[in-house]
Amino acid sequence: MATVARTSMLGRLGDMTLPIGILAIMAMMVLPLPVVLLDTFFVSNIVLSLLVLMVALHSYRPLDFSSFPSILLIATVLRLALNVASTRIVLSEGHSGSAAAGKVIQAFGEFVIAGNFLVGLLVFAILVIINLVVITKGAGRVSEVSARFTLDAMPGKQMAIDADLNAGLLTPEDAKVRRADVAAEADFYGAMDGASKFVKGDAIAGILILVINVLGGILIGTIQHGLSAGDAAQTYILLSIGDGLVAQIPSLLLSIATAVIVTRVSSSHDMADLIGKQMSLRRAWVPVAGVMALLGMVPGMPNVLFLLAAAGAGAMAYFSREDGDEAVEGEVMPGAAPQAGGAAAAPAGGDESSEGIVPEDVTDNAPISLQIGYGLIQMAGGENGALVSRITGIRKDLSKAMGFVVPGVRIRDDLSLPPNSYRIRIGHRIVGEDQVYPDRKLALPGGASVRKLRGIEVRDPSFGMDAIWILPQQVTEAESDDYVVVEPESVIATHLSQVVTSNAADLIGPDDVQALLDNLSKVTPTLVTSVVPKLVPLHTLTAVLRHLLAGRIPISDLRRILEGLAELSGRNLPPIEMAEALRPSLTPLLLQQLGSITQPLPLITLDPELEQILIRARQAGDLDGGLVVDNGLASTVITSISEAADKAAGEGRTPVIVVASPLRRSFAAFLRPHMPDAIVIGINELPDTRRVEVVAVIGGQAGIPAPNGAR
Template identity: 80%
Template sequence: MEAQIRPTIAGRLGDLTLPLGILAIVAMMVLPLPVALLDAFFVGNILLSLLVLMVSLHSYRPLDFSSFPSILLIATVLRLALNVASTRIVLTDGHSGSAAAGQVIQAFGEFVIAGNFVVGLLVFAILVIINLVVITKGAGRVSEVSARFTLDAMPGKQMAIDADLNAGLMTPEEAKIRRADVAAEADFYGAMDGASKFVKGDAMAGILILAINVIGGIIIGTAQHGLSAGEAAETYVLLSIGDGLVAQIPSLLLSIATAVIVTRVSSSHDMTKLIGKQMNMSRAWVPVAGVMALLGFVPGMPNMLFIVAAAGAGAVAYFNRNNTGADDTEAVETETPEETEGQAEGVTPADVTDHAPISLQIGYGLIGMAGDGGGALVSRITAIRKDISKALGFVVPGVRIRDDLSLAPNQYRIRIGQTILGEDMIYPDRKLAIPGGGSSRKLKGIEVKEPSFGMDAVWILPHQVAEAEADDHVVVEPESVIATHISRVVTMHAADLIGPDDVRVLVDTLAQVSPTLVEAVVPKLVPLHTLTAVLRHLLAGRMPVGDMRRILEGLSEIADRNLPAAEMAEYLRPMLSPLLLQQMGPISQPIPLVTLDPELEQLLIRTRQNGGVDQGLIIENGLASTIITSLSEALEGAAGNGKQAVVVVAQPLRRAFAAFLRPHIPDAIVLGINELPETRRVEVLGVIGGAAALPRPTPQPAPQRSPVME
């Protein structure tokens, strides 16, 4: 218990450090400060300034020190508070001698400027000019320009991130991190633009405080303490200059830190290593050594110093003779020996490994469709991916687009994992014309089969579009052809795209609104791998899995039966079928059905029973061909009338019949009779089978149908 309390107390004390420190700084401006404490604060101020400068030099990129604007504000306020506190002591006790304001101010007043207040004034003026005119003004200008360009570039960076995400070049988590970095970068440079004004105002305040101390000290010394004008000037000017230098040196250090932060670029090295690598170029040091050697032989010059400098430059050039430039050095360091060897042989790990769930490989002739920022192809794929994700009920992975020189110029290839599931040829300078029911004219062009559904089509030139549309042709853009093909492939193989990580996301999302349900089912009743297998079976049967609440509630009812994942999925299908049917058409319209003849259905059921529960259908070739042909004609006829029909069979036959149709009619949706919602009307478009089509089956009574079928 004590071990748990102590970190909590330490954390709370750490959280209170900054607020208490700021209150102490404000108190220093109002309350008198002991001299010993003033010395300690002056030393701490110098320490803080040095620390900030060192952190700035050793940061790899500006965002690594994103708290710099806030630290700069706090350090500036601390320094001004010390000026106020020291001014109070100087004007109150300055007549008693140079030690009245503490040892730090005395040391700077006597040792640094050797007790000569004229020299002190000149040194202070030079430091102020360097700080205010050179460093602060330059850093402020760089901050202003950086903030402007960063804000202007922000939309483009966001679009580049979206394009990389849609192309599958990064995961959603990586995209989220990069978006946060872009926003943080804009906030940082905007804050630095304002923070540089703190340094400028601090330098100007130092000048005013020095003038107030000098003038006020002389007046107080002569009027109140009976000092002569010369004694008062010498005493108070030395104290004021010492006070000003104590404050100005930390201010100069912070100004340098500000300039370092805003002038550096992101790198994999800190500034010391970065400058060292970029300056240690042999071809740069050789001419430097030569020029210094020539100056060493000029009469009247300090020859020995120049010759020594030339020798030093020559030594640097010799020891860096293998360094031809910063880019080469970084390239050597970032490549491992294995990578260098692989590249020398022309093979890299990226050539043989691709972990993208969905990838689109394109020939070099189609690269222009993707474009630099993604182009119309990426935009179309993004829109279709969003629609598919909504329909299936889980986030479909991004599509990685890569060029492949092994493909023909106009060829593309769609892969799920490492498996090629679709490929075709398209022509980016043409459009695909698909004839409709009223088409009567044969268009000139490249005759092909539309890749998604195998319909006859023609690639026509742009000037033929009006002619094609007038003849009831549907004209499709090339990028839409690819996107539609990807949509069909992804829909048909959605079960291969969902994994435990995706299921965990769905469960965690449900846990935000139904934590008790999730806690009771996953993983107590249904392990995550079993739930993943169930969802894969549902997706293979075209069922959406977005309603995780209903899925978990259904699984909780049968968890004690120890059913296989496929049987669990069959149990859940009647609960989820309304989600599928409402995607196929308005709920006010009847569901178009194609059914099997009762005799054929009974024959298929007996075939399955004779082969075992898990055995597929064993059908004579002629009957199988008749069933497939009849179903294809019925479904195509419904599609020609603008309807997407479903095949309805008896529930015991559904899974086996769907597996039988999948290789021949992959688009067919097979439902069990129990999966039709009781609240929906149906429309029977055709009945497959009959005595003529059967090989003399034994007559069997027709199965009972739901009243809604009649």
């Protein structure tokens, strides 16, 4: 109880400190202060200014010091109150000597003047000009522009947060925090725009107070106290300059702190670390060392000093990092960009010790990684790095379509790849690779294309279509001939999207599933706690979700999945059978992504005779669903389905292959190596309320077109 009472008392005292301090500042402007208190307050003012500057230098982002505008106002008022109090003492007691206004003012005045009044006045004037014209004016302009751009960017930032929330990339709590940060940022820069005017006004007030002290002191000394003009000037100019310097030095420190805050870029490093990291470039220090060495050899120059500077710059070049020491490596998140650089070179041979090698050096645990040749680095970094924004948009779309947050894509350069090549990996497994040409565009022929364009003939990595890499000046010609022209970063992004969709089952693990459960428990806590882990263990649920994703079924309706698993829990089924049993209730989520529900769903079906052959092949083959089919028949079936699918795709439709329910899993596995994007569903998975249109019936010898019809 005593501890609680003491803490409460300290809290009340802390709440009272600021109001009492403000009242004390106001009293200083009216009531005369003893010299001892004046010295104490001057020293405290310098301490406060230094503290504010140090906090500003060690802030990672401007909002880390969001109270700065208020502190700046209080410090400015305190300094002006001290000026008023010191002016009163200088004018009333200055005739008694240079120690009349306290030791702090006397020490500053004597140190700067050093027996020469004109030097003292010029030094003070220079300090005021630096503060007012350079630092304060620049900081005020930056504050004004930052406030304007921050306010203009608010709607876009709010829309980006809403988009991330809708895509499942943010929880409602995270979105609330980010909205509060956006509002706080706008308030901060708006306040800084006004607070910078305090600093400017304080500098002007310092000049006026100095003039008043000098002129008023000389008049008072000569008229009221009978001093000679020389004695009066000597005494009052010393006191005035000392008073001005005691005020201007803290003012200069606060002006620097203001400039530091408003020019600060948000980063994970404080200012010293950030500047040191960005300036430690060997290619920058080597020329500096060379120029200093040349100047050190010029006759008449201070050769030793320049050569010492050259040696220092050479040492910095030796210890600085190479430009390529840091690989292009970064997590592509909303609003993020990869780092530029190159891959570190490995030793060519020798008896290398394991000392100094850590697991991170040899293990890349990124779920999705995109390795690019050095010729593609310009697409991933810098101001024109459009690849990152494309991948960010694809991650949002895929996350929304599949029902879980797709992991970030790590982009890094790989010097072992050809310049224009890229490689996509899921974990440590390579799942896609191809080449793009950043200075060209990919032209895909349309149905009415008749002209053959000049360029590099390739096959599109996403759809396997014949395509041509053309020069930018050929775009108009290609589009006039019904070619579809695609940017190189779109080619990579589309290929990545296809690969991620096909391998979605490998991207979700127990931690991801637990995060989905935690989110669902905010809405239906009883359902979650009653199913997981009481009826279905977490690892079993993870396996079921993986099987659903392998079949292109979204897992966004986790509530329905848990309800279905609760009904299946007593049947002791393996995860793959559970997933098959859940598919009829979840397949509509997939079908609604393929097109408007008001349009008939295009279907490709199998001839009943072929279907019976495949069912018997399944029964004679692997009991786990494998098909044992004659090579000729398999080739005919795959070719027929591919032609029918290409024809439907040419009409802008995505067909669905429908087979008998017992055959669905086997037939999907049969097609996957040849048509990874094929969607195979069982007849029992077709929604009763959805109209369908059979666009082709695949027989044993050929695809038999079916008459158009709807059900």
